[in-house]
Amino acid sequence: MEWGLVLAIFGGAVAVVAAGIGSAIGVGMTGQASNGVMSEKPENFVSCLLLTALPGTQGIYGFLISIILIMKLGMLAGPVVGISVSQGWSIFAACLPVGLAGLVSAIHQGKVCTTGVYMVAKQPADFVKPLILAVFVEFYAVLGLLISLLMLNGIKL
């Protein structure tokens, strides 16, 4: 296997792992808070569910970039050949935006969602407001996704 391919695969792994770590931390944090709130107020299930699911999207974005990469490399079809080292580095770099922006934004979004869960416990009718605030954080992951997509799309193999 040549180095170009190794770098490309490493990039795909970083995208899914970094974003996944962020989402796992974010969802875990919010999930704990949700369970705590629901132990007293089970009727808040739907709003807690939405808030808990939200920091999970970064992981999906990372996963998505990895899948696009796998398809671009044609790994499912058979052995991959002919990726130069510079192409490998480019692909690696293209995977970083979604991975790193996802990692950090998911953790912080988790914090926003966790406090959102506490808010919902007191003001059940206002559950959309914390969702909107959480989306402010998510926007940076969306930008990362967008840039990763466009970069991958632009790299000619």
Added chain:
Amino acid sequence: MAIEKAKKVEIIGFDKIKYQVLRKLQEEEIIHLETPSSEKLPSLEAPNLRDLERVVKFLSSFEKKKFMGDIFPEVRFKNREEFKALRPEDLSSMTEELLKISSQIEERALKIKERNDELRTISQLTFIDASLEEVHSLEHFLILFLRLNKMERSKLKELLSKKQFLLKELPSQNHRNIFVLLMHKHDLADAAGCLRKEGFNILDLALHVWANHPDKNPHEIIENLNSEIGELNTQIHSLKEKAKEYLSYKDKLMHLYDFMLNEEYKNSIEKDLLKTENFFLFDGWVLAEREKELLKSLEEFGDKIYVHTRQPQKGEIAPTYLKNNKVVAPFEILVKMYGPPHPRSLDPTRILAPFFFLFVGICISDAGYGIMLALISYYILWRKKLTETGKRFFTFLSYLGIATFLVGAALGGWWGRPAPFKIVDVMASPFQFLLFCFVLGFIQVITGIVMRIYIELKNRNYQKAISQLSWIGLLISLPLYFVYKISVFKAFSFVAVGGILLFSSQSKNIFARIGIGLYELYGITKYFSDVLSYSRLLALGMATGVIAMVINLLAGLAFKIPVLGIVFALGILIGGHLFNLAINLMTGFIHSARLQFVEFFSKFFDLGKKYFEPLKVKTKYNHVV
């Protein structure tokens, strides 16, 4: 645009008719009370209400759970006449009886739990074939049964090292770490004290349960406990059967609850009423179009009551009542989430609707998902009894389904599979589509400014209208100049900048004006970032399509498994696509809502005070319509 005008009302009357007036107003649902507030909640702590609620909950636990019953709780409708005709029945003896049964069941359930704990303890000692009396029959020595982990064991050995003792692990099949300790009786008190000092409590397993029946061996005790548990279970069963006989009264109990809740509500309002010795005063708002109706409905009280209506004065903010036609009304959900628009501004529902429709469509952008979403919403609208709010919500979802279908069909996404027909291939030319999203954003931002101009003109702030108009001129001509380099656009831009500099402030001092104008001009970066924010539409749209593709891919791989492949593949397809739809509906909805709230509303939205909430019958179980 579609915010109803409201007028201030004051009703003054004789104290003795206050309840009749209150009941009448509640039936008519016509007045938004300010003092006392109609949003006030009755105190649910009233003991009889609480008991009734508990009884209803207890009875509901015997009913069969319906599929998705928690998400779609049963809605019971009562028309107003029926509710009015309702007279409270005295059900207190039944309530008491049911509460008694429920507490008896709880008591027995608790006992069962205790017995089970005891069973668990004693079953660790089943290897002993003697009664406790026999075990304790040695004259000078005592036998204790202990459960010790490794650390506790070594600690114990260390503490007892100066005494004579025997510690041996017992060969029990199911339980490990059970030890028998044999030591001299007069050493025991000493040793126990010593151990306690070390923060280490020896628990004699035998004492806990066995001591109650010293004449029996563990096997006999287990038998006893089991039969006791059996007996308790039959008792619970018969108690439940007894409770089930009351199931047919559940409706009546719920009615009674609602009746009492409403009485409690009226009482709590009455308590806050402004009053003198002989008179009371209601202070509130009525919609201008229903003013005559209000006067007519209060005619029956004749001259015992005085009703005064007037236009709101300066500084008074009337509650906001949105009125839209049936097609657009579901989009009010979004405006309501944000807050009430000021009665003197405008209702953005109609303008926002097409944008939101399109944005959610782009965010999901899969025709197949659109069909699924619309079908699910229509199914729920058709099969489930819903409240007015519920109906609106699912109509709204069905709209989003249609939007998703239309956009998805145009972009060629069908459950992640490419379609032969598509207007734009987003995957092949994402940059063009990104530009398209920016253009959409630009249009919405400009629309927002146009609405600001409309509001300013309506309130006769001509200066502000001019400065906003200049902004539109600048925002349109500047990009055009950069793209086409035609000097007409350059000239336009300069004129617009002049407009912004001169008219952003209403100060009389020209330098202050220009200073504030310069500051305002800096705000152009805000417009720039607003438009960039619409790039999320592209990213979210692509995300849906790619995940759908991945699901198909996985299903394809699963299909290759022999025999069971088709089952796995179907499971992955159905579960995966539903999951993808749910996740993307959520993110699509929230991101599109954010675009409305932050990028669009910030241009023109003036917050009002409250939504118009008429005083009406307050219930919990029955919807009075």
